[in-house]
Amino acid sequence: MVKPIERPPFALSLTSGLLAAALVSGCGGGDGNPLGNPPSIQNPPATGGQKLSFVYFQKCINPIFLARLQINQGGVISTNTCASSGCHDNSSGTGGALRIVQSATAVDLTNPANTPDVVRLTDIYKNFYSSQGSTVIGAPLQSRLMTKPLTLNVLHGGGVIFADQNDANAKLIAYWIGRPMVAGQDEFSAADSMFTPANAATGACNM
Secondary structure, three states: OOOOOOOOOHHHHHHHHHHHHHHOOOOOOOOOOOOOOOOOOOOOOOOOOOOOOHHHHHHHHHHHHHOOEEEEEOOEEEEEOOOOOOOOEOOOOOOOOOOEOOOOOOOOOOOOOOOHHHHOOOHHHHHHHHHHOOOOOOOHHHOHHHHHHHOOOOOOOOOEOOOOOOOHHHHHHHHHHHOOOOOOOOOOOOOHHHEEOOOOOOOEEOO
16 A cells, blocks of 8 residues: 655645735735735834934824825726725724824923823824834835835835825925934934924924
């Protein structure tokens, strides 16, 4: 009697894992598959000892995620928000690693009670941290937060959000990513120069 050839014990699990990976899909895209959604959400820490400005983020960047924007998907035009349940909503989004808490509210940084430790526990900080994790600090055109909505040499399951780099929202994102805090300063450091007039509370967002 011929003894059947036994498969290595890992063969079945490897085959199953590859099949499962092939079936994963989502709005924004994960590693390896531009339209995929990674099985676990991780936001990489800032590198090079620099951070982006939280002050500028909560005033100028977070509102972009909540605004109804025009979307072009293969010539079909519609409107939606980046933070919608089908895309980057924190609890029900399918859009990859970027996660946005839609109900997050701005923090008053002039209030002494809002220390860095307190702010880092808020929903608006979660949005900041996730967004910063989708960037290459100091390099807008290498950052998925910029290239995805532009579909700039990368696919985006959510379609084309910004027609080109001159879109006002694209310029705000590029400005934020391209002007990190000085090495050694935290994300809450003074950022008045990022506004006109140079006052974070009353100035308009530079771009």
